[in-house]
Amino acid sequence: MEGLHVVMLDAIDQNLFKGISVGLDANAVSLSHCFFADDALFLGEWGDDNVRNLICILNVSFCSKNGFFSVSLFRTLIDQRLVGIRPTIWCKYIPPTINFFLWRASLNRLPDKCNLADRGMVVDNLFCSSCSLLIEDFPHIFFDCTIATQGWAYISTWLQLDLPNWRHFDDMRNWIYSTQQNTNVAAIFEVVCYATMWALWRLRKRVYLRSEYF
Structure with missing residues (x-):
């Protein structure tokens, strides 16, 4: 679940998936997904692109050829969807969290x-x-x-x-x-x-x- 959580955060940051807002104005809270011990709940805007992208994310995460999460497949998904954006960065010797951090750093999208x-x-x-x-x-x-x-x-x-x-x-x-x-x-x-x-x-x-x- 942790890997999928990181993937969802990055998909939201790149506008591949749009969650929902609860509350008004400054007090609004954005919700996109909730993970439980053996279940998951996704909340997002109702639209063809949102649904298609979520299906692609889940397919890549759980339906790769060997039945396990495939980093390379998700990288392909992002690289294909983000037209005009640089390819993802991936170093197999470091944890996924740091790889996503580096990709955001390369795009100058860190929250400094x-x-x-x-x-x-x-x-x-x-x-x-x-x-x-x-x-x-x-x-x-x-x-x-x-x-x-x-x-x-x-x-x-x-x-x-x-x-x-x-x-x-x-x-x-x-x-x-x-x-x-x-x-x-x-x-x-x-x-x-x-x-x-x-x-x-x-x-x-x-x-x-x-x-x-x-």
Whole structure:
């Protein structure tokens, strides 16, 4: 169920499935799915596209050729449906949750303060949750923040490589596969870089929640 939950969240984020709103205006709550121990309930707008996409998601999740959830089939579904959007990112050496995080990062759709403000959400301030020095956007969180630069410096020393000053997700990914001829070495570097990004994002979330509630 956890894998299907992650898939549904991403499908909603990409407008492949539209849930329903309960309540009025600012107090409205969006509902799309509820999972139980041995059952599931889906709630969404009544429409042909919504029904077709939900059927495709469920077919891919439970009716693959071997009877188990198939990541590759769901990736194919998303890549076919999202015309004009980059293909999904998948690294078989890391958990699914981190893969979906990386895909959203590559699209610059992570809920950092700048993106939240751009979507009309009320944000107390736009400064970085970790250092409070500059505006919190994707390049700052993962490459410019003092915590990020220290983290990449440790990684650089550990790998015994001079890492470039990346500005975007694609810069990092392209560097990994353009500088490493050996695919196994490139895969190791990929996992290390992705794990570093995930750790920086998790740290940012902990710091932000601590400042909100304590």
